[in-house]
Amino acid sequence: MPTGGGVSEAPVVVLVRPQLAKNIGAAARAARCGGIKTLRLVAPRPGSWPHPAAQAMAAGALDGLDMQVCAALPDAVADCRAVYAFTARRRDIAKPFFAPRGAMAAVQHKTALVFGAEREGLTNDEVARATALVHIPTAGDFTSLNLAQAVMVAAYEWAQRAAPQAPSANERPAQQSDLEGFFSRLEEALGRAHFFRSADMRPAMIRNIRACLARAAPSAQEVRTWHGIVTALTGGKGAV
Template identity: 45%
Template sequence: MTGREGGADLAPPGPYDPVVILVRPQLAENIGTTARAMANGGLFHLRIVAPRDGWPQERAWYASSGAHRILDAAEVFDTVDDAIADLHRVFATCPRPRHVVKPVMTARGAAAELRAVSDRKLRSGILFGPERAGLDNEDMARADVLIRYPLNPRFMSLNLAQAVLVMAYEWFLTEDTTPERELMTNETHVATKGELENFMSHLIRDLDDSGFLRNEQKRPGMVRNLRHFFTRGEVTEQELRTLHGVVSELTTGRKARS
């Protein structure tokens, strides 16, 4: 099996989704891992400007982890001007703007702007520079907006696929509806207040029988502490059933030993 066989069944690209433009990329493996990063974030248009070792390169397909369709459809151009000629807005990633007067956005801000451009049915692209030096001043002069990632200022080095993945991730989040927090309950459910109160009654009854709550003065506070403990998180119905069994076993086991 060659690197081009098989591959993931990727969704067809939207006509106004941003184009990822790799300017003078040096290694086929980096182009392949870039395609993988694009697929992760739902970006499918890839253009390659003056790849150092030509195109196509079989090693890119091997490195793409199944993102073959992106590489199959990739377009190759001789110059940046050729690659962006049909676009309406161009963004360029730039770790250190060098004497350039242009708007600078974070990846998140740029993703929101790219989504707005797409919603207006305009075509946009994002320039990513060569692995060793990044985009030069002539490349950045073609862009409307520069993108600078807010990273650790003491170490901002990213490889090509990482740089693309940051933008692809932020692009994906602009329409993602995944809740920021949820409890995975699998085949059970979060216990209702009634189920929780049923367990508390069971627990308190047995604690009274065992003498644990014999101090009448401290009993209300001890019961409240137990109630706070079980209401602090989202206890599931399955967990309550287990706890019912624990309390019952402790009670019957103690009686059996006496």
């Protein structure tokens, strides 16, 4: 999540010329799962919306979604302050270029996430209206994402940004003094147990153990648990 300030208003998903009712429904479901509650359809193929297949694929998501149909892309993004066009390839256009995570992190105001039709994507003119481009990384030899899958990637990254990030008190990393105290106790216990079979190897082994503990970045609660483990293994020797 970007530093400073709370979470911005959720983006708006815009599907340009969607062809299949099932894709509309699946995209609605994906958007709703990510906390996005507005879906706008630009010139959907006649008969694709509304449609029972879309309702079925949405699996109830339509009940909590603001669905709108627009005649053209400018109508769909008129109230947005930023427009992110999702594209399968780089375009020869000088615009900011993001992966989905970076794009969602950059959202500061009401933003439209624009996806093109299933087969042809967005036209160059439509991409030119965007304030930034977004590309979903895929395997080099296969880049074909379903429309709803692309929406799901964007919605997931939005949900990750919007999710609370602050750890609870029990999850906060332990103070270095607590870690040092535990490590000293562990080293002493290992010495009594003759773990360090070679005096020459002891410094390197101590460094390796210390590196493992530091890499774990344990919480204060976890350090207390480790103290309890040492107490149990040493028959209650040493202070906790």
